[in-house]
Structures are given as C-alpha cells and as structure tokens.
Amino acid sequence: MKFYYFNSTHWDREWYQPFQEFRKYLVDTARVLLEIFERDPDYRRFTFDGQTIVLEDICEIRPDWRPKLEALIRAGKLNVGPWYVMPDEFLVSGEALIRNLLTGKKVAEEFGHAPWPVGYVCDIFGHIAQLPQILAGFRLKGSVAWRGTEDKGREHLLWWEAPDGTRLPHINLGKWCGYSEFTFDVRGNHSAEPLDEQAFKTRLREYVERDRNRWNGSFILSDGFDHACPSPDTSKMLRWIQEAYPDAGVIHTDYTELFDHEFGCAERPVIRGEQIQPACHADHNGWQISATLSSRYDVKQGNDLCQNELELLLDPAFAAFAAAGKTEQLPMLNYQWKHLLQNHAHDSICGCSIDRVHRQILSRFEEVRDIGRTLVKEIQTTDRAALLKPGVADPNRAAADGCYTLRLYNPLPFELDEIREVELVFPADTAYPKRQAEPFGYEFFNSFRLYDEQGGEIVYQLKSIRRNQTCSFHRQDARSCDLYMVAFRTRLRAAGWTTVQLRPSEDVVRSFATLAVGPTSADNGLLRLDINPDGTFDLTDRRSGRAYRRLNDYRIDREIGDGWNHVRPVGNRRIAAASRAQTALVCDGPERIQFEITRQYEVPQELEFAGTIHESYAGIRESRESATLEIVTTVTLDRNSERVGMHTVVHNNVRDYRLQLLLPTGIAGGGFAEQAFACLERPDGRTHGTLSEPWPEPEMVEKNFAGIIGKRDAAGGIAFLSRAGLHEAGFLEDENRSIAVTLLRAFRRTVQTDGETDGQLPGDREFDYALDLFPAERTFAELVRAEQKLRVDLPSYLIASELVESRPDQSFFTLSGELVYSALKPAEDGKPGSAVLRLCNPTACPVSGELGFAAPPRRIALCRLDETEIEEVSGLNLTFHPGEIRTLRLEWE
Incomplete structure (x- = not known):
C-alpha cells in the first residue's frame, strides 16, 4: 500500500471577491507558507496550484520576499507553473493556451527554476481533446483533473489520448471533493486549527476502507482547498499516516513520483478526446458545469x-x-x-x-x-x-489633385478575394476636386473611382458618409475628416500589402445593377435568399438545389440559473414565435445587398420571486408587466459568395431569460464542431441520451465549440461561423434537425451575493456571424479559412499619391493545401531574424500543405510547443498525421 500525500492551495485570482481583496489573502497565505518552511525542516514541498501569476501578485506587494521564494523554488520545495493562470480550455483559443504555458514557463524561470512538470487542471469545467498533445509539447509528465473526465469503472489512474495518438498519464482526482478530498474527508477542515490525532486516524481508516477498491492500493491524499492557507500540521499528519499503516509507503508528493512509479504498465484504462462527462452518480460532486x-x-x-x-x-x-x-x-x-x-x-x-x-x-x-x-x-x-518620398514633412496632407493611394494589409497567409467595407479618410479642410450630386444638388459628395494594381476599375458601393469627424493620426495630431464607408471586392495578396488607386472622376459614379430579384429576395449566382413575412428567411444553394428554411428563428426560455448553470423554472413557458416582423432593404448594389429584419417578441419583463402574506417564499412566476424584446438582424449577401453575413442586435430590455438562435438544417446524423486544434463529431441530441436522465447533473444538448459548428452529408452542408463571443451550441433531435446556438443568458444570481444586475446584460448586445453553405467536397481547412476571414480586421490607410514612391509588394508568407494555419509569431526568445510558425491537422485523415516565402528562411527547425528545437526540416512541402500539431522555427540571415 502507498499513500501519495499532495498539499496545495487552489487559488482563484478573482471570483466571489475582486482581485485586490483576494490578493490580501494571497499575501497572508504566502506569509504562513514561509513561516512553515522556516520552522519545519521536514516540510518537504508545497504546490501553488499550477500557476505562476501568484508569484508576481505576491512580490508586487512584498518584493522583500522574492529571494526567499526563489530559494524555495530552486530547492524544489515550492512548485509553481506550468500555467501562468489556470485557464478555461473551451473559452480561450488553442494559441492562448500555448501562450499561457509559455508565459508560465518564463515566469518560473525568472524565479530560478523550470516550471512544475505536471499538467494540473484541477478545477477546469471540462477539457479539450488536444490537451494531452499540448501538455506533451511542454514535456510535462502527465495531467491531473477533477471535473468532466470520464469514469472508467471509477478508475483514477488512466491514460489520456489526444486525436493525434499522444498518450499521457492521467490522474482522475476523487469525484466527490477532487483536489480537496483529503482536506474534507480526513483532515476534517480547511483551517489551521489543531488536529486531534485519534479523530484523524479514525477518519483516515474510514477513507481507506471506503476507497480501497478504486485506488487499488495507491492512495492519493489531495489536501487543498480554494484560497486555503497551508496546514502547519503536514509533518505531523504524515507521521500519523505511517503509524496507522506501518507497512505502507508514505510519500509527500507533487505527483511526479506517482507518474514515475505508477504508470509503467500500459494496461491501465484509456480515455480519449474531449472530457465533458457530467456528474453521473450519487457520490460524484465534480460537476462539469457546462x-x-x-x-x-x-x-x-x-x-x-x-x-x-x-x-x-x-x-x-x-x-x-x-x-x-x-x-x-x-x-x-x-x-x-x-x-x-x-x-x-x-x-x-x-x-x-x-x-x-x-x-x-x-x-x-x-x-x-x-x-x-x-x-x-x-x-x-x-x-x-x-x-514616402524623401523630405515629406506632412504625410497626412490632402492631395491637391485628388489622387490617393489606398493601402490594405492582409496578415493571413492566403489571398483574400471578397467584398469588404473600407473606411476612406478624406481631409475635411480641403475641398475634393471633383464632387457629384443627383440633379439639382440635393446632397454633394466626392466623385472618385478605384483602380487595382493592374489598372482595372474596381466597382464600389458608397454606404455612408460621416462629415467633419475628428481623427487622430499621431499623438497630438488630430484633424477634421470626412469618412466615406465603401464596399468593394478586395483582391489582397497573402501576408502583405496591396495598393488600390483612388482618382477623381469627371463623370458621375453610379451603378443601377442589383442582386435583388424581388422586394425581399436576392440571388448572387450561388445562393438565393428569400425573406419570409415572419422575419425568418430561406436560403437555397443553387448548386445542389438544397433549401434551408426558416433560418433566423429564435426561442426564449426563462432563466433562474447563474454563471455556472442554465436552469429553467418549473412550468417554464418557452416563447417560440415573434409577434411582429418588418424587413427593410438597407444596401442595394452590384456587389452587395443587405436586408434589415426586425423581429419583436412580447415577453413578460422578468421573473418574480413571490412571497405570501405570511412573509414566506411562495414560488417563481413571470411578471404581469411585459416588454417588447426587439431583435434586429442585418443579412448580407455578396456576389458569388457562398456565405451569408449576419449582424444581430438584441435590444435587451428583458430580464431572466435565455435566447437561442435556431438554424434548421434538415440533415440528420449528427454534426461537427471546432475545438482548439480539433474537429469533433457529435451526435444529435445528448451524447448519453436517456441514460443521463437520473444523473445528479443533467447532460445538456448544448456543448462547447470554438467558432465553427455545422452539419453535412453527401450533398454538402451548412456551417455557422462566429466572429466573437459565441461558444455554446447543440444539435437538436427535432424534425428539422436544427442547430441551436445560445446567444445570451440573462441572470441575476451571482456567488455570495443577494443578486446583481450586470449579468442581465441590459442594453444593446451585438453579434457577428455567418452561415456558410458548402458543397460536398469542401474541407474543414477551407471552413477554418472562412472563419479566419470573418475574424480578422484589415488595417488600411489613405495617402496622397504625390507623396508616394511606388515599390513592388510581396507576400511575406503563403500557405496552400489542407493544413490549418494557427500562428505566425515572433520567436519566444525574441532573437532578430527569427519567427515561429504553427500549423495543424484537426481532421482524422492525413493532409498536406506547402509553404512559400518571399525570402526563404536559411533554416527551418521542428520544435516542441515550448519552442525547444527537435531537428532541422528540409523542404517546404509538409504532410501531417491526423490530429497533429507542428511548430516550426524559421530563421533568416
């Protein structure tokens, strides 16, 4: 029998109190810890919750403690890292997770030692499929988790396998109290009060007998709690454990010994992919909290x-x-x-x-x-x-002849050929040489034409003008400008600048062309859009003939939950149809058409928590007062595009509800969802179906997605692409096989308060997303590229052409093929002439890609995710295994 005793504190930097209040307790905790190390030479080690930010937060208040902390870290007595902060895995990007570990590594090394080599994610609300590969990329020994991980016969020592096949030793902490199980079940408290030896040993024996089967003779005694000071009785408890079980090995561990000693056998159970298991039995308190x-x-x-x-x-x-x-x-x-x-x-x-x-x-x-x-x-x-030509004193001055050079920057490693809206900034204090207006001069505006690098004219649509706006150019240089918003097809080279010429026009610039084919219908050559009287719309893919009907529909549930849980009250009344709808044509031209759809819902304004005349709680009911919830969506269709852009504004004046967007697809058999470095297949409905009905924690239909979720079959499919903020969606089992995307939850409950208002999200809430109708041959890499186009902003500026010396532009870097671009960043060591490129294959099939450079690197090296080199790479053609993430260091002269 072995006992692996692990002591730590789980430190939420901010939660039920703000950061600065928690920091006071953090400094107090550090003081106690330093005192214990000073007076108890047998106190072997302590772990600061897998984070390094605590060191910065402590030393900002007590810089005089830094030498003591550094000495303990160098001696291996105080474990810090590998994270900078313990993150959520679903709500931040894969690159952010890697940057988190890189920063944690750097801070640990600044304090004198390598970070703790354990992937500690003790309290995170579920785990991404690629976490084992990410942790292995930082040479961590294994992972330790509590929430969300799959029960394999309630085994606690497992292998966890990523989509690329990377296997990492994994510890499932006790399902009842996780990282605090020993604290509550054996030590009996989470304070510094003196312990009673006999009571301690009695609780220890009860714990061992209760959990003998699941630990199989190797017990993990996890002693930690949220914001808890370290116990001054650690050495005493270790002695009592040895006395209670004289033949047992008692190891004061940080999990590294456990990984070294307990995973020599490859026959342990294997869990694979993402871990989002709800609490599924009575003694399971580790709710996944989705x-x-x-x-x-x-x-x-x-x-x-x-x-x-x-x-x-x-x-x-x-x-x-x-x-x-x-x-x-x-x-x-x-x-x-x-x-x-x-x-x-x-x-x-x-x-x-x-x-x-x-x-x-x-x-x-x-x-x-x-x-x-x-x-x-x-x-x-x-x-x-x-x-700029030499000697130019004012690069922002007006062009005397009205000729300007428009510069547009595309940072992505592939060309952009799509309609974009670009703001043109004209000086307001200098009249533009050519102006136009409809007959009799009702509204004058600058008359100009646009030309591409080959001299071909670019057709544009003038969307809006804001006159006499203050624009800041550099520090105190602010000027009055007229801002022209134009939409035109941008053909931008990859990873570089593209030039568009703007010249005055002698003639009126006007086009009668339109994509409209009816009052509320449009056709762009690939897709047909038909808006229904109730504000939903139908999209028809002209290539396949498939129609997606009643898009832009919503459903509204009441909400009595909080930041952790969506909970509908008993007798929940779901609102499923709008009371009024209106459609307006707001942009109409040869390249882009936009309809504004306003849908209004009459909704009880809030929930009331009612009482009786005896001042007793009587229940929850909807208020008698109603409000009009107005949802305004601008639908954008561009010529020859297979995507429909959508910008939704919810004028939120209703409280206590959940709002979901419904996307009927008609495609049965489950769908796919993007996750960090992965594309996951998920079924319609709940993964566990009716089996999960009696579980303590209900399984939700809605689950995590990074930015893409969709359905496909042999004829093609539809994908929802999010620009920002939307991460919960699911596949319904209704007859329409709809995708339900949660837009917002408005709630009033917050932890350790009597209720607050900000979680109701009052005011206007804006959402940007797109619907991509793709053919059967479309790859996931192409969908990711479409999502990246939606997410990226393109810097641009206007400069008088007379100030410019023309020069050729080149693409710094290009990527072709089916590899997914994840990052191009400066190298972590900051050396001039170096950069790091990260690519991945999120699919279950091998894929290839080719790199291109304007100036090829003199050296390319394969690296781990921590940017330590493995071997040199020759050639620019790459093939990736399924699920593989690969990092390359690029060096120039």
Whole structure:
C-alpha cells in the first residue's frame, strides 16, 4: 500500500471577491507558507496550484520576499507553473493556451527554476481533446483533473489520448471533493486549527476502507482547498499516516513520483478526446458545469476580439518585422498578451464571478485593445515610411489633385478575394476636386473611382458618409475628416500589402445593377435568399438545389440559473414565435445587398420571486408587466459568395431569460464542431441520451465549440461561423434537425451575493456571424479559412499619391493545401531574424500543405510547443498525421 500525500492551495485570482481583496489573502497565505518552511525542516514541498501569476501578485506587494521564494523554488520545495493562470480550455483559443504555458514557463524561470512538470487542471469545467498533445509539447509528465473526465469503472489512474495518438498519464482526482478530498474527508477542515490525532486516524481508516477498491492500493491524499492557507500540521499528519499503516509507503508528493512509479504498465484504462462527462452518480460532486459557455456574453466577446487581433493580425505582422531584424516593439506585444492572459483564469473568463470582477475584466480587455490600436498604427506607420518620398514633412496632407493611394494589409497567409467595407479618410479642410450630386444638388459628395494594381476599375458601393469627424493620426495630431464607408471586392495578396488607386472622376459614379430579384429576395449566382413575412428567411444553394428554411428563428426560455448553470423554472413557458416582423432593404448594389429584419417578441419583463402574506417564499412566476424584446438582424449577401453575413442586435430590455438562435438544417446524423486544434463529431441530441436522465447533473444538448459548428452529408452542408463571443451550441433531435446556438443568458444570481444586475446584460448586445453553405467536397481547412476571414480586421490607410514612391509588394508568407494555419509569431526568445510558425491537422485523415516565402528562411527547425528545437526540416512541402500539431522555427540571415 502507498499513500501519495499532495498539499496545495487552489487559488482563484478573482471570483466571489475582486482581485485586490483576494490578493490580501494571497499575501497572508504566502506569509504562513514561509513561516512553515522556516520552522519545519521536514516540510518537504508545497504546490501553488499550477500557476505562476501568484508569484508576481505576491512580490508586487512584498518584493522583500522574492529571494526567499526563489530559494524555495530552486530547492524544489515550492512548485509553481506550468500555467501562468489556470485557464478555461473551451473559452480561450488553442494559441492562448500555448501562450499561457509559455508565459508560465518564463515566469518560473525568472524565479530560478523550470516550471512544475505536471499538467494540473484541477478545477477546469471540462477539457479539450488536444490537451494531452499540448501538455506533451511542454514535456510535462502527465495531467491531473477533477471535473468532466470520464469514469472508467471509477478508475483514477488512466491514460489520456489526444486525436493525434499522444498518450499521457492521467490522474482522475476523487469525484466527490477532487483536489480537496483529503482536506474534507480526513483532515476534517480547511483551517489551521489543531488536529486531534485519534479523530484523524479514525477518519483516515474510514477513507481507506471506503476507497480501497478504486485506488487499488495507491492512495492519493489531495489536501487543498480554494484560497486555503497551508496546514502547519503536514509533518505531523504524515507521521500519523505511517503509524496507522506501518507497512505502507508514505510519500509527500507533487505527483511526479506517482507518474514515475505508477504508470509503467500500459494496461491501465484509456480515455480519449474531449472530457465533458457530467456528474453521473450519487457520490460524484465534480460537476462539469457546462453552462459557463454562455455566461456573460460581453466577457466572451471581449476576449475573442482581443484574441482575433493578437493571433491573426499583430503576431504575424510583428513576426515579419522580427524576420527583418526589427524587434523593438516585441516587449509591448508580449505585455499585451500577458495582460490578456490575466483574464483567462477559469472563474474570470467563465462569467461565474461577481459583477465587480467582470467589470474589472472588461476594463482589462479595453486596455488590451488600447495597446492593439497603438501597434496597428505602428504597422501602418512602418509601411507609410517605406513608401514616402524623401523630405515629406506632412504625410497626412490632402492631395491637391485628388489622387490617393489606398493601402490594405492582409496578415493571413492566403489571398483574400471578397467584398469588404473600407473606411476612406478624406481631409475635411480641403475641398475634393471633383464632387457629384443627383440633379439639382440635393446632397454633394466626392466623385472618385478605384483602380487595382493592374489598372482595372474596381466597382464600389458608397454606404455612408460621416462629415467633419475628428481623427487622430499621431499623438497630438488630430484633424477634421470626412469618412466615406465603401464596399468593394478586395483582391489582397497573402501576408502583405496591396495598393488600390483612388482618382477623381469627371463623370458621375453610379451603378443601377442589383442582386435583388424581388422586394425581399436576392440571388448572387450561388445562393438565393428569400425573406419570409415572419422575419425568418430561406436560403437555397443553387448548386445542389438544397433549401434551408426558416433560418433566423429564435426561442426564449426563462432563466433562474447563474454563471455556472442554465436552469429553467418549473412550468417554464418557452416563447417560440415573434409577434411582429418588418424587413427593410438597407444596401442595394452590384456587389452587395443587405436586408434589415426586425423581429419583436412580447415577453413578460422578468421573473418574480413571490412571497405570501405570511412573509414566506411562495414560488417563481413571470411578471404581469411585459416588454417588447426587439431583435434586429442585418443579412448580407455578396456576389458569388457562398456565405451569408449576419449582424444581430438584441435590444435587451428583458430580464431572466435565455435566447437561442435556431438554424434548421434538415440533415440528420449528427454534426461537427471546432475545438482548439480539433474537429469533433457529435451526435444529435445528448451524447448519453436517456441514460443521463437520473444523473445528479443533467447532460445538456448544448456543448462547447470554438467558432465553427455545422452539419453535412453527401450533398454538402451548412456551417455557422462566429466572429466573437459565441461558444455554446447543440444539435437538436427535432424534425428539422436544427442547430441551436445560445446567444445570451440573462441572470441575476451571482456567488455570495443577494443578486446583481450586470449579468442581465441590459442594453444593446451585438453579434457577428455567418452561415456558410458548402458543397460536398469542401474541407474543414477551407471552413477554418472562412472563419479566419470573418475574424480578422484589415488595417488600411489613405495617402496622397504625390507623396508616394511606388515599390513592388510581396507576400511575406503563403500557405496552400489542407493544413490549418494557427500562428505566425515572433520567436519566444525574441532573437532578430527569427519567427515561429504553427500549423495543424484537426481532421482524422492525413493532409498536406506547402509553404512559400518571399525570402526563404536559411533554416527551418521542428520544435516542441515550448519552442525547444527537435531537428532541422528540409523542404517546404509538409504532410501531417491526423490530429497533429507542428511548430516550426524559421530563421533568416
């Protein structure tokens, strides 16, 4: 018999109290820990919850403690990392998870030692399929989890296999109290009160007898609790355990010995892929808690927008700078990433904290976006400086002849050929040389034409004009400008700049062409759009003849849950149809048509928690007062596009409800969902069906997805692509085989409060997404590229052509084939002339791809995810195994 005793504290940086209050307790905890190490030479080790951010938070208050902490870390007595913060795995990107581990590694090394080599995810609400491969990429010995992991005969020592076949030793913590099981069941409390020896030994024997079968002679005694101080009685407890079981081995562990000693046999059970098992038996308290996917949409949206900018724009742009030897801005970029990661702690990003915490989170997102704006200006300024003729003092001055050069930057490694809206910034203090208006001059505006790099005219649609707007160019340089929003087909080279020429027009610029084929119908050559009187619409794929009917429908359930759970009250009344609908044509031209659909629902304004005349609780009912919930969706159809863009605004004046978008597909047999570095197949309905009905925690139909969810069959299919904030959806078993996407949950319950208001998400809530109708031969990599196009913003600027010296533009990097592009970033070591490229194959079949460079690297090396090199690579044609993630270091002269 062996006892592996593990002691730690689970530290949520912010949760039922804000960060600064918790930090006071963190500093107190560190003080207690240092005192224990000083007075007890037998105190072998302590683990700080798999995170390194705690070190920064402590030392910012007590910098004098840093030498003591460093000494303990170097001595192997204090384990920190491998994470910077313990994240949620479903609500942050795969790249964010890798950046989290890279940052955790860096901070641990700054404190004098490598990070703790254990993939500790003790309290995360379910786990992605690729986590074993990610942890192995950082050379971690194994993983330790509690929630969501599959029961294999209630075994606790398992192998966990990723889609690529990577197997990692895995420990399922006790299902009742997980990382606190020993704390509650044996130690008997989570305070520093003195222990009674006899009571301790009695509880220990009861624990051993109860759990003898599931631990098979190797007991894990996990002693930790949320925000708990370390026990001063650790050495005493270890002695009592040995006395109670004299023949047993008693090991004060950090799990590394357990991985080394208990996994020599490959016959242990294997769990595979994502782990989202709800609590399924009476002694299972480790609830998976899936509804955090849809809590606090504003937080999810804020995070995704920051990730989009960092991963798809800033990282690749500054990787190109680094390849050219320009690394002066990398510290700012790294700081931006680190600041974002602070919001990825699972109780932060999951939306299950108090309102003050989420307000602080939203403020951090704003700071991340502030940094992003300055770095985007750096990208524009660098390009403009390379174009300007010598001696130009004012690069933002008006063009005397009205000829401008429009520069557009595409950071993605593939060409963009699609309709985009671009804002043209004209100086307002200088009249444009050519103006036009309809007869008799009702509204004058600049008359110009656009031309591509080959001199061909680009047809554009003028969507809006905002006159005399203040625009900031550089620091104190702010000017009055007229902003013209135009839509046109952008044909942009991969990973580089493209030039469009803007010239005054002698003639009126006008087009009578339209995509409309009726008052509420349009046809773009591939798709036909027909809007129904009730505000739903039908899409017909002209290639296959398949029609998807009654899209843009919604259903509304009442909500009495909180940040963790969606709960409908007894007698829930679901609203399934709008009371009024209206359609308006808001953009009509040769390249793009847009309809604005307004749907109104008459809804009881809130739930009331009623009492009786005896001041007793009587139950929950809908209020007598009603409100009109208005949902306005702009549907965009572009010429020759197989996607329909959608922008939805929910004017949210209703409380206590869940709003879902329904997408009838007519395709039976389950569907697919994107997850970090993976494409997962899921059935219609619940995975466990009626078997899960008696479980303590109900299995939800809606489950996690990263940004793509859809259905397909031999004739093709339909995919929902999200730009930001939407991560919960499921496949219904209704006759229409609908996809249900949760847009928002409005709730008032927050942890350890009497109710708060921010979780109701009052005001206007905006959603951007697209519906992609694809043919049978479409690959998942192509869907990911479509999603990345939706997510990325394209920097642009206008400059007087007379100031510009023309030069050829090139694509820094291109990727062709079926590999999925994940990251192009500056190397972690920050060396000039180097960058890191990450690609993956999220599918179950081998795929290939080819790399291209304007200036080929002199050296390419295969790396682990932690960017340590494995071997050199020759050639630019790559083939990936199913599920494989591969990282390449690129070096130039």
